[in-house]
Amino acid sequence: MNGFTDIPNSQTGRGIAGGGLVSTSNGQIVASASYGMQAGYINGQEMGWGYLQVHSTNWHTHFEVWMDVTNDGGRSWIQCGPFWTLNSRITTAAYPTSSSPSRAFRVCGSAYPGNAGIACTNWW
Structure with missing residues (x-):
């Protein structure tokens, strides 16, 4: 899988590179989720991964998260995801x-x- 290692959705680590909030509204109800990057040891090797945590949703909102990895200083990258969840x-x-x-x-x-658009952390 391009060097990626599958991990459980419950996996946590130390927060790195900041994060942010994505939200959308149907005009009455706002749905939001936070996203960010974490790092830690998986099977004895230090690795980085992304997460998304839904905070509020009361209608059919589809949240996505993905991680980009560059090995040439940002000239090109490989993408893992997007992965989506409702809640x-x-x-x-x-x-x-x-x-x-x-x-x-x-x-x-x-x-x-x-029209929430796409929000990303800085490169780390």
Whole structure:
């Protein structure tokens, strides 16, 4: 799977590279979820992954999260996801970290329907 390792949706680690909030509204009800990046040890190797946690939804909102990994300083990247949920916490698969300045990660999230757009962390 392109070097990615599947992890459980309950996997937690230390927060890195910030995060954000995606939300959308049907004109009366707002639905929101936070997204971010975490790192920790998976099977003895340090890895990074993305997560999305739904906070409120009272109508059919579709939240997505994905992680981009670059190995050439951002000129190109591979994408893991998107993964979607209606009302829970989800994670992307994990990818090994590296001391190489060419490798970086970012996590993105979105909410549909609506005009929420796409929001991403900075590269880390």
